[in-house]
């Protein structure tokens with residue numbers, strides 16, 4: 001199998017040379033004072049990326065760990081929980097919540113759409129005993145973005161907790177944990193931070209800690225336990241288990257890169273890359289998967305494929321013939337995705353993705369105007385570069 005030239009997937013994304021170098025730092029004892037300092041620095045950096053003054057738990061496992069830990073810790077059997085489903089990850093969260101005993105209510109829409117915050121408001125008004133709302137910021141497979149700001153404000157104004165899967169957005173799309181009243185937020189470093197895929201970065205509000213501590217069903221003495229981190233690490237300075245030393249260095253480097261660039265600049269860069277990609281998609285004669293541009297995410301562009309064309313075949317062809325790795329639909333629909341995450345949300349990366357996809361479709365007999373797509377995408381990139 002040939003080596004891939006460009007990894008333009010929707011996470012894990014291409015890591016920067018700086019992140020790779022940090023991942024290669026010496027493996028030290030986890031109680032080496034230098035590592036303790038690095039760990040604490042990383043917590044502070046992650047907190048500033050979440051825009052929270054609350055606590056951050058650096059869990060040692062891919063982001064699914066943080067999501068499962070958050071859901072298990074917050075939910076008591078019988079709790080009324082509203083889960084918003086607009087895609088694969090929201091659907092999966094619902095299965096967990098039901099399994100953990102929640103009295104589950106869902107607002108579900110088609111996977112090219114997002115849930116309207118007004119519907120959340122209506123549900124909470126009619127169900128004042130709701131304990132929690134679970135929401136996915138970007139349904140990465142669909143490439144859609146939900147209005148987490150409005151939903152967070154609506155929920156917190158009613159004293160309802162929020163569990164937010166913002167695994168793929170933070171660093172590339174605006175998210176303000178404190179200002180928007182979000183209680184537990186889970187981020188994966190392998191997405192917009194351009195880091196390695198081995199950790200879950202979790203922000204926990206004071207309100208959420210109170211709920212978790214009062215929940216006899218919250219995991220304790222468990223790999224899934226948020227409480228263990230609170231008691232042993234925050235409380236006593238002891239790790240509940242050995243942290244992944246190399247991953248922590250990789251995550252710190254990824255955070256440094258975003259913070260040195262500036263969080264707002266990083267967010268603007270992701271938006272520009274996605275805009276350039278969408279311009280190319282339309283000019284090429286293709287359609288984005290989300291039903292409108294207004295709900296299209298900045299971290300990934302999902303592109304609908306013509307009927308009869310199989311997304312796995314399209315991706316395999318783009319990779320084998322042109323050396324470009326794209327993502328598939330992960331069950332959301334017949335689509336392919338070009339990621340704009342971390343390093344790939346810059347320069348000509350969106351154009352490379354469009355070229356590989358466009359030429360692949362031509363090879364497969366689908367008529368697309370690759371030149372027009374490239375021109376439109378380049379024009380968007382050039383006009384932004386001229387402003388800088």
Ligand SMILES: *Cc1c(COP(=O)(O)O)cnc(C)c1O
Nearest residue numbers: 011063064089138140165167168
């Ligand atoms: C990447 C991602 C996760 C983590 O899931 P994996 O399937 O392990 O990659 C969770 N939620 C969202 C929205 C994601 O994009």
